[in-house]
Amino acid sequence: MLKERYDVIVIGAGPAGLAAAIEAKKTGAQDVLVVERAQELGGILQQCIHNGFGLLIFKKDMPGPAYAQHFIDELAGLHIDTLLDAMALNVTSERHVYATSRTSGFLELDTRALVLAMGCRERTRAQIALPGTRPAGVYTAGTAQRFVNIEGFMPGKRFVILGSGDIGMIMARRLTFEGAKVERVLEIMPFLTGLTRNYVQCLLDYDIPLQLQHTVKRIIGNDRVEAIESVQIDKQRQPIPGTEEIIPCDTLLLSVGLIPENELSRKAGVSLDPVTGGPFVDEKMQTNVPGIFAAGNVVHVYDLVDWVTQAGLLCGRNAAQYAIAERKHHGRRVKMKAGDNVRYVVPHVLDKESLAESAQRLQMRVTLPIEEPVWVEVMNGEERVTRKTELYVRPGEMVNIDIPQSAYDAVQRASELSVRVVRR
Amino acid sequence: MAHEHRKFICITCPRGCALDVTLEGEVVVQMEGNSCKRGIDYVTGELNDPRRMVTTTVRVRGGVHPLAPVYTESPIPKPRIFDLLAVIRKVELKAPVKIGDVVIENALGTGINILASRNIPVKSEAS
Numbered sequence: 001m002l003k004e005r006y007d008v009i010v011i012g013a014g015p016a017g018l019a020a021a022i023e024a025k026k027t028g029a030q031d032v033l034v035v036e037r038a039q040e041l042g043g044i045l046q047q048c049i050h051n052g053f054g055l056l057i058f059k060k061d062m063p064g065p066a067y068a069q070h071f072i073d074e075l076a077g078l079h080i081d082t083l084l085d086a087m088a089l090n091v092t093s094e095r096h097v098y099a100t101s102r103t104s105g106f107l108e109l110d111t112r113a114l115v116l117a118m119g120c121r122e123r124t125r126a127q128i129a130l131p132g133t134r135p136a137g138v139y140t141a142g143t144a145q146r147f148v149n150i151e152g153f154m155p156g157k158r159f160v161i162l163g164s165g166d167i168g169m170i171m172a173r174r175l176t177f178e179g180a181k182v183e184r185v186l187e188i189m190p191f192l193t194g195l196t197r198n199y200v201q202c203l204l205d206y207d208i209p210l211q212l213q214h215t216v217k218r219i220i221g222n223d224r225v226e227a228i229e230s231v232q233i234d235k236q237r238q239p240i241p242g243t244e245e246i247i248p249c250d251t252l253l254l255s256v257g258l259i260p261e262n263e264l265s266r267k268a269g270v271s272l273d274p275v276t277g278g279p280f281v282d283e284k285m286q287t288n289v290p291g292i293f294a295a296g297n298v299v300h301v302y303d304l305v306d307w308v309t310q311a312g313l314l315c316g317r318n319a320a321q322y323a324i325a326e327r328k329h330h331g332r333r334v335k336m337k338a339g340d341n342v343r344y345v346v347p348h349v350l351d352k353e354s355l356a357e358s359a360q361r362l363q364m365r366v367t368l369p370i371e372e373p374v375w376v377e378v379m380n381g382e383e384r385v386t387r388k389t390e391l392y393v394r395p396g397e398m399v400n401i402d403i404p405q406s407a408y409d410a411v412q413r414a415s416e417l418s419v420r421v422v423r424r
Numbered sequence: 425m426a427h428e429h430r431k432f433i434c435i436t437c438p439r440g441c442a443l444d445v446t447l448e449g450e451v452v453v454q455m456e457g458n459s460c461k462r463g464i465d466y467v468t469g470e471l472n473d474p475r476r477m478v479t480t481t482v483r484v485r486g487g488v489h490p491l492a493p494v495y496t497e498s499p500i501p502k503p504r505i506f507d508l509l510a511v512i513r514k515v516e517l518k519a520p521v522k523i524g525d526v527v528i529e530n531a532l533g534t535g536i537n538i539l540a541s542r543n544i545p546v547k548s549e550a551s
Contacts, residue, residue, distance in 0.1 A: 039488075040488070046542065049479050049480070049481065049493035049495075049541065050479045051477045051479055051495055052438065055437050055438065061477065062541075063479050063493060063495045063541035063542075064493075064541075065493050065523075065541045065542030066495075066523060066541040066542065068542070069523050069542055069543065148481075149481060149491065149493060150489050150491060151489070151490065151491075152481070152483070152489075152490040152491045174480075177478075177480055177505075177509055178480075195438055195440055196433050196440035196442070197433065197434070197435040197437075197438060197439075197440040199433070200433045200435050200440075201435045201476060205476065205502070303438070304438055
């Protein structure tokens with residue numbers, strides 16, 4: 001059963017979101033909710049079936065799903081709410097979350113602290129402007145990874161992979177394991193963009209050729225990819241004429257970079273760094289919007305999941321502390337309301353503890369003039385907290401009244417104080 | 425005996441140290457570039473008995489997904505990877521699958537078990 005208001009809501013149940021939710025709960029947040037788009041927790045780790053995860057945090061070499069399972073189990077033991085198969089549609093700077101799901105319908109939720117953990121997504125063909133026809137058989141490496149590792153079908157038989165990112169190299173090995181032929185990995189940069197160990201254990205081990213400073217000049221094929229034309233490029237990234245090569249294949253995979261996914265962050269007024277593509281954050285992983293935090297690949301793209309987990313833990317701890325302070329603060333604050341013949345009162349809100357230090361001055365303007373003696377009264381419902389007299393009041397002349405320190409106890413009982421100006 | 429110089433890239437951890445190794449036969453006499461002592465173990469292994477972790481999938485009947493990811497409990501000899509994959513491909517499990525379930529015991533007589541790396545719950549009729 002979902003609540004209407006949470007201490008911490010986390011958007012995204014990948015490694016960053018799971019860690020943030022767990023740590024928020026452990027830090028003392030009362031109600032924590034994780035909103036996840038997929039039908040299960042774990043995020044992209046569920047399709048990263050290769051090992052290499054957890055060396056830093058668990059001192060163990062784990063496959064992606066096993067790494068995720070550790071946190072899924074921990075989450076379950078902490079009574080953290082989850083909302084799966086749900087899309088967060090909008091978040092506001094006041095931390096209202098609008099979401100929709102097949103089981104719960106449209107939801108409006110409030111949270112004292114919000115953690116953005118939406119991760120990142122892959123650059124697509126459109127974003128690198130690949131020339132040529134638009135046949136079937138062009139996929140991002142991550143999409144192919146999901147097909148092969150979770151859904152159980154092969155997207156092709158003969159592959160060319162553009163980009164030497166980790167997902168691309170890992171998919172080169174994976175496709176080889178499943179009987180496909182990976183003809184080539186092409187990298188536009190003069191260096192490998194993924195980890196060197198993946199070059200060794202994914203490409204070298206299976207004699208998959210890597211060509212640096214090469215790219216796809218053209219995709220060939222009408223209904224289906226039939227070949228790609230590769231070309232070598234110079235230091236200015238210009239194609240070198242005469243170096244073209246036609247590589248027959250039926251599928252082209254793109255492993256050409258990841259972009260933090262920040263559409264929701266923008267809606268909440270979170271400022272983004274044009275270099276990382278993610279929010280500007282402070283040492284608490286708090287964005288420019290108070291109470292909105294961010295962690296993991298939504299901030300900047302990591303190469304190790306262990307680091308993403310660490311960022312999530314840090315973020316979750318701070319989000320919980322923010323929520324706890326907010327809750328405490330909330331009970332301590334009393335609203336100032338304009339009563340009879342008062343147009344407004346400043347300050348609008350008063351911290352009850354402020355009276356422990358000194359008297360607090362209220363300033364206001366009246367609505368209508370009264371040309372005879374009046375009481376200016378501060379009321380908690382029918383209980384009078386303090387009053388003073390004025391010989392007359394006029395809208396053009398500001399009225400002051402001090403709440404004395406002796407009213408401390410009376411103010412503690414109030415959730416709202418009103419000020420009125422009445423004839424004596 | 426003549427010394428031979430060879431280069432390796434250690435794959436033990438994500439750091440991926442570039443190793444400059446001096447060999448006498450198949451014995452490491454000098455190594456540069458390693459950040460820890462696992463570099464020596466790695467090169468010794470590569471020279472005598474190269475091994476790799478293998479991760480792949482097996483078919484699952486009646487689960488929320490048609491596949492379960494599996495992995496070798498410890499690295500297996502590199503030349504046997506494709507034999508192992510052929511054996512794993514023949515396996516079909518029935519949901520539910522639990523993380524850590526032994527999918528194949530003592531695969532290819534290597535003494536190494538093949539384990540499931542996640543839970544695959546039963547697919548409910550409702551969904």
